[in-house]
Amino acid sequence: MLNDKQEVAVKYKDGPLLVFAGAGSGKTKVLTNRIAYLIEHHNISPYNILAITFTNKAAGEMRSRLYDLIGDVSKNVLTSTFHSFGLRILREYYSYLGYLKNFIIMDSEDSLSIVKKILKELNLDSKIYNPHAIRSKISSNKNELIMPNEYKKFVHNDFDEVVLNVYQKYQDMLFKNNSVDFDDLLILPIRLFHENSEILDKYQERYKYILIDEYQDTNEAQYVLTKMISSKYRNLCVVGDNDQAIYGFRNANYKNILNFEKDFKDCKVVLLEENYRSTKAILNAANSVIKNNTLRKDKKLWSNNDEGEKLTYYRAYNEIDESQFVVREIKNLLEKGTNYQDIVVLYRTNAQSQIIERTFVESSIPYKIVGSIQFYGRKEIKDLLAYLKLIYNPSDGISLERIINVPKRGIGLKTISNLRQKSDEEKTTMFDAIVGGKEYEFKKMILELIEFSKNVTLTELVDIVLDKTGMKKELEAEHTLEADIRLENLEEFKSITKSFEEKDGIVSLDDFLYEVSLLSDVNDYKNDPNRVSLMTVHAVKGLEFDYVFIVGLEEGIFPHINSMMDKNELEEERRLCYVAITRARKKVYLTNAKMRLLYGRDQVNVASRFVGEIDENLIDNVSRTMDQPKKLEKKTYDEDIYFELGDKVVHDKYGKGIVVEVTNTLVAIAFSKEYGIRKLLKNHKSIKKL
DNA sequence: GAGTTATGTTTTTTT
DNA sequence: AACATAACTC
Numbered sequence: 001m002l003n004d005k006q007e008v009a010v011k012y013k014d015g016p017l018l019v020f021a022g023a024g025s026g027k028t029k030v031l032t033n034r035i036a037y038l039i040e041h042h043n044i045s046p047y048n049i050l051a052i053t054f055t056n057k058a059a060g061e062m063r064s065r066l067y068d069l070i071g072d073v074s075k076n077v078l079t080s081t082f083h084s085f086g087l088r089i090l091r092e093y094y095s096y097l098g099y100l101k102n103f104i105i106m107d108s109e110d111s112l113s114i115v116k117k118i119l120k121e122l123n124l125d126s127k128i129y130n131p132h133a134i135r136s137k138i139s140s141n142k143n144e145l146i147m148p149n150e151y152k153k154f155v156h157n158d159f160d161e162v163v164l165n166v167y168q169k170y171q172d173m174l175f176k177n178n179s180v181d182f183d184d185l186l187i188l189p190i191r192l193f194h195e196n197s198e199i200l201d202k203y204q205e206r207y208k209y210i211l212i213d214e215y216q217d218t219n220e221a222q223y224v225l226t227k228m229i230s231s232k233y234r235n236l237c238v239v240g241d242n243d244q245a246i247y248g249f250r251n252a253n254y255k256n257i258l259n260f261e262k263d264f265k266d267c268k269v270v271l272l273e274e275n276y277r278s279t280k281a282i283l284n285a286a287n288s289v290i291k292n293n294t295l296r297k298d299k300k301l302w303s304n305n306d307e308g309e310k311l312t313y314y315r316a317y318n319e320i321d322e323s324q325f326v327v328r329e330i331k332n333l334l335e336k337g338t339n340y341q342d343i344v345v346l347y348r349t350n351a352q353s354q355i356i357e358r359t360f361v362e363s364s365i366p367y368k369i370v371g372s373i374q375f376y377g378r379k380e381i382k383d384l385l386a387y388l389k390l391i392y393n394p395s396d397g398i399s400l401e402r403i404i405n406v407p408k409r410g411i412g413l414k415t416i417s418n419l420r421q422k423s424d425e426e427k428t429t430m431f432d433a434i435v436g437g438k439e440y441e442f443k444k445m446i447l448e449l450i451e452f453s454k455n456v457t458l459t460e461l462v463d464i465v466l467d468k469t470g471m472k473k474e475l476e477a478e479h480t481l482e483a484d485i486r487l488e489n490l491e492e493f494k495s496i497t498k499s500f501e502e503k504d505g506i507v508s509l510d511d512f513l514y515e516v517s518l519l520s521d522v523n524d525y526k527n528d529p530n531r532v533s534l535m536t537v538h539a540v541k542g543l544e545f546d547y548v549f550i551v552g553l554e555e556g557i558f559p560h561i562n563s564m565m566d567k568n569e570l571e572e573e574r575r576l577c578y579v580a581i582t583r584a585r586k587k588v589y590l591t592n593a594k595m596r597l598l599y600g601r602d603q604v605n606v607a608s609r610f611v612g613e614i615d616e617n618l619i620d621n622v623s624r625t626m627d628q629p630k631k632l633e634k635k636t637y638d639e640d641i642y643f644e645l646g647d648k649v650v651h652d653k654y655g656k657g658i659v660v661e662v663t664n665t666l667v668a669i670a671f672s673k674e675y676g677i678r679k680l681l682k683n684h685k686s687i688k689k690l
Numbered sequence: 691g692a693g694t695t696a697t698g699t700t701t702t703t704t705t
Numbered sequence: 706a707a708c709a710t711a712a713c714t715c
Contacts, residue, residue, distance in 0.1 A: 054704095055704090055705075056705085127698085185705085247705095348703075560702050562702065572703095576703080597706080600707080
């Protein structure tokens with residue numbers, strides 16, 4: 001059931017192959033069928049095949065579809081993201097690069113705090129030298145394979161000078177803590193291969209057939225790594241769509257895909273332009289937007305599908321009205337027999353999810369937020385992970401600093417800075433620098449935990465850590481709603497470690513830490529059936545849904561204000577919009593708001609230019625023509641019911657309860673045992689004061 | 691050293 | 706508005 005073009009791509013055996021695959025043109029199908037064909041018809045060993053994707057989700061998707069095609073054999077094909085592939089290499093050859101076996105991965109937040117510490121050390125004002133900007137510049141350099149020494153050539157001003165200085169210290173600090181950052185996962189393997197041709201040769205022999213998905217989103221480091229490994233056998237198949245390049249900010253260079261034909265002069269090129277996913281209306285809308293980009297290779301997706309429904313456009317009065325419209329339309333869809341899981345709400349920035357969440361809670365619409373840091377970014381989870389990291393790698397000074405006083409142990413900034421200084425002078429780790437004082441108790445505890453870690457399962461270790469460190473006790477003693485939620489999250493964490501253990505048997509601390517470090521989304525480990533998905537447009541790439549809502553289509557939001565000055569960035573925003581529209585199978589809803597609460601102020605926004613770029617006759621405008629709706633629930637908290645701790649209330653469903661916590665928007669009420677403590681919106685109609 | 695208040699900053703997107 | 710950091714008290 002492949003079309004002619006797809007078949008060519010699937011059956012082409014040796015040599016470089018470039019597949020331009022438009023949205024919904026069966027890209028994953030081609031990739032999986034190609035792998036299956038290599039194994040079954042060309043007799044290639046699955047061990048010799050490497051398939052690279054961009055996200056864990058995409059890798060999982062590929063794995064399961066491959067399994068459906070060829071069964072157990074598929075498990076011997078390595079399907080991984082660039083970063084986890086790099087990690088795999090490092091875990092084998094760390095010693096060649098001077099690292100110890102128990103190196104750990106610093107996440108973005110850790111990297112940022114390293115930058116901040118260095119700035120402080122250099123006595124530089126973080127107001128003048130923005131730590132975010134510096135970190136991002138360092139990361140760019142690394143992804144462009146510009147090491148501190150080479151960066152010297154690019155230093156033109158005071159800021160660059162600081163970046164250079166911090167960059168050098170940053171690299172030293174990572175190394176000293178026996179740790180690597182995300183970017184290192186790509187560039188250290190490159191260095192390894194440069195310095196050890198025999199290891200490179202081994203990888204070239206191992207992965208004779210390489211496939212890369214979303215090639216338009218590769219950056220220089222990924223490009224070089226790919227080129228190195230594939231250069232011997234040149235069986236490199238790359239798949240992508242330059243109209244869907246949306247990671248420029250991460251130094252992805254969509255020209256990599258346009259230059260592929262130059263890099264590999266003898267390459268075979270296949271164009272997939274037939275879309276099997278969307279209706280004609282959706283596709284035409286997407287095309288009419290993307291054609292406004294000038295920096296592109298012209299192609300036009302077409303479809304044999306039905307014309308389908310027009311796109312619905314709603315210009316709301318404000319962001320509340322907007323999300324209420326989304327709810328109304330979702331309810332309509334449900335009545336027609338649609339499942340929650342066939343619906344997705346897309347937004348440009350994570351911050352926009354809040355109001356939608358709030359409205360969904362009010363309207364009891366089950367939802368899940370996909371791909372935000374919501375879980376692994378929480379303080380209690382990061383603290384716990386820091387303990388686990390420190391147990392695994394006591395050289396990790398960043399984690400040590402994070403938790404040496406969590407829970408409070410009377411160890412303050414003074415002690416910590418003394419320790420840091422001492423470790424600098426004695427050229428040792430902070431952990432080893434501890435010899436006495438209150439902090440010695442901490443050290444003893446960690447040493448004890450290290451002993452434990454050798455003999456217990458992962459889940460047991462988590463329990464022991466929570467217990468011995470006093471984290472659990474502290475939270476239990478608080479008796480606040482917030483503490484209860486934190487405890488729940490820690491329990492949730494244990495269910496994650498458990499599911500690891502169920503999947504893989506005994507899980508070692510290192511395997512767990514490495515995997516979790518590359519995991520941004522807890523949803524990867526849960527499948528939540530039948531909920532509406534909420535995510536950013538970036539996160540939705542590669543997925544498809546029957547019904548797609550794109551909200552916040554306003555100038556300044558989408559396209560984002562920071563992208564509006566630069567033509568390249570603006571075109572990336574347009575590609576983003578193109579990606580969003582082409583996710584839909586059946587129907588697209590476009591919404592925006594005349595007024596929106598932003599940075600704590602009401603801001604008036606005009607409609608996004610992208611809406612205007614869509615052919616008028618493809619759009620059904622259902623905006624209210626009359627003036628603002630009479631009674632709109634604005635966030636006027638003053639008008640909320642006033643709750644005090646201990647107030648007695650009654651809820652429509654949960655019955656009588658007592659107020660145990662009050663925040664700006666929410667109130668927590670302890671109901672009978674059956675329902676427990678529930679967090680509710682203050683002004684929800686179901687609550688009444690007694 | 692810990693807790694409270696004042697002040698300033700933030701929001702783009704992610705492996 | 707929410708959050709982080711700095712400054713200020715106890």
